[in-house]
Amino acid sequence: MLYMSKILLRNKDIPNSQSLEVYTGRGGYNALRKALSLPQDDVISMVYESGLRGRGGAGFPAGAKWRMLTKYRVKTVYLICNADEGEPGTFKDRFIMEFDPHLLLEGMLITAYATGAHHGFIYIRGEYDWIAKILVKAIDEAQAHGFIGNNILGSSFSFFVDVFRGAGSYVCGEETALIESLEGKAGRPRLKPPFPAASGLYGDPTLIHNVTTLSYIPFIIGNGPDAFKSAGKAGSGGTHIFGISGHVNKPGIYEYPMGTTLRELIYEAAGGIRGGKHLKAVVPGGMSAPILKADEIDVSMDYQALNAIGTMLGSGGIVVLDEDTSIPMIAQKTAKFYAHESCGQCAPCREGTNMIKYLIDKIIAGEGTAKDIEQILRLCRYIRGSTICAFGIAATLPIAAMIKKFRNEFEALLRD
């Protein structure tokens, strides 16, 4: 029997959960009080020991990133919350911001205190306009009650937060493109190094975290790193919010321990395949995660286990596809998305993603040849590693995996 965890979603179904009164009534902002009573390094150590890994896709250890910033405390440090959430199939951050905005703000405040930031930004995707308004209201309320502003809760710590709306570009979720966009420039990734921890917003040290990552911080500080670690089944600690969509009976947002199997999530949490059909394939971590076949779903949903079978946890967006799904058509939609979203800065990505889309369109139209399949795979290999940012990887891994695992479906459409 699968029991839903409630670290991040514990307030979601409480009436008026967005209000400061409800949040504080349920213990909210106590973790901030505790953090402010501790030396900054102790707070960083707690996050380090918790083993928390970034939930934005790459899974980089949060504590290690915080430690990189400690040497810059004398300088201006910025904190950015990445709420761009543009990965197809991903919809976890919106639920936290929409139903528990103070949880995110408390996570940002503790993070800012520990790393020496005095100004933070929430970079939210433009399509989440109504959520941006919820956040602005929550910030105003927190400021009116002394949780945000100068000398927070009577301490020497001051912090201000602004909400910045993006304009609907997927690549602006990439941290350096996001910084460019925040600075008012075209959202195009920067070459790394320097990493944002050394030179980020306006050239100052900058810490960027995903909404979900930041929202775990109050729990870790309030309950200790071990409580977080033990909430996960596998080596990767804590819980994960899985957004399950596609051909399931109960699509939605689910919080379960890290290490729950994909089968449990599909058949127990999400109620199995719609219409009693068979499962054909699953995308386990947002559209850029390589697809899995139906016989691979006993995998534990954690970073290591998914990597071991050639895919990734990514952003936690699970897309379930039933037996009637045409994988070439899923590949076509995926290729169209990436060709459209390439920022155009690197020629291999700009030209290559459009060429992949062209070749898949050709195959679907019944005009393709076996050479076209090989050409797509070759393009996927060439694009990877020859772009400034990881967009090239995100655009090509899923297409290559769809062809590798369902090649017969592509071949069945060929002219010859």
Ligand SMILES: Cc1cc2nc3c(=O)[nH]c(=O)nc-3n(C[C@H](O)[C@H](O)[C@H](O)COP(=O)(O)O)c2cc1C
């Ligand atoms: C093309 C691309 C798009 C991305 N989109 C997002 C996004 O929408 N949200 C996000 O949190 N991270 C996104 N990332 C990852 C960020 O660059 C960065 O790793 C993340 O914000 C760090 O936060 P974390 O340590 O909490 O995971 C994207 C990366 C790439 C390459």
